[in-house]
Amino acid sequence: MNGQRSDVEVISATSNLLLEKSFAFALRVMKLRKYLLYDAPYKEHDVSRQLLRSATSIGANAEEAQGAQSPTDFIAKVSISYKEARESRYWIRLLGGAGYIDENMSASLLADIEELCRILSSILITSKKRLQKGVYTR
Numbered sequence: 001m002n003g004q005r006s007d008v009e010v011i012s013a014t015s016n017l018l019l020e021k022s023f024a025f026a027l028r029v030m031k032l033r034k035y036l037l038y039d040a041p042y043k044e045h046d047v048s049r050q051l052l053r054s055a056t057s058i059g060a061n062a063e064e065a066q067g068a069q070s071p072t073d074f075i076a077k078v079s080i081s082y083k084e085a086r087e088s089r090y091w092i093r094l095l096g097g098a099g100y101i102d103e104n105m106s107a108s109l110l111a112d113i114e115e116l117c118r119i120l121s122s123i124l125i126t127s128k129k130r131l132q133k134g135v136y137t138r
Contacts, residue, residue, distance in 0.1 A: 015066065016125075018119045022059030022081070025112050029055035029088075032109075036100060044100045051091035057084040058116060071131050075124065082120040088115045 036044040058081045065077035091112060096106030099129045 014119060014123050015062070017058065017114070018062050018081075018123065019066070021078060021112070021116055021119065022062050025088075025116060026056045026059050028109065028112065032101070032105075036095075040100065042100060042103060044095070044098075047091055047094055047098075047100070051088060051095065054084045054087040054091060057081070058088065058120075062120075071127065075127050075131065078123050078127065082117065085113055085116045085120055091119070 029052055033048045036048045059076055059080040061077045061084065065081070067072050068074035089110065092101075092106060092109045095101045096103065096110075101109075
């Protein structure tokens with residue numbers, strides 16, 4: 001081989017990175033939710049609940065994608081993860097804009113979610129190209 005990894009190896013490595021990062025992000029959001037419910041100067045329930053739901057759904061759907069029954073099923077699950085990541089970005093911006101989290105926390109969470117969006121987008125683009133070419137193997 002020419003020293004380059006195959007598309008399947010790249011997707012697999014990227015998927016593993018996605019699983020690790022989405023799990024870590026979900027844990028951060030769980031801790032944030034706990035803070036906003038019990039320790040923050042201004043308690044917040046509704047938006048943080050929405051953020052918790054979307055943030056934990058990213059990793060849950062990524063995990064489901066690993067056991068996909070077909071390439072289209074894999075793409076569908078990763079697409080859901082991507083949509084949930086975008087929704088999470090919105091809730092983080094809203095919490096920051098409303099002053100429930102400070103600028104540093106907002107920037108840090110937004111950096112994490114942007115990275116997840118890039119990873120998910122990369123997986124989707126590669127997977128769709130391979131499916132169109134008819135060379136998709138999982």
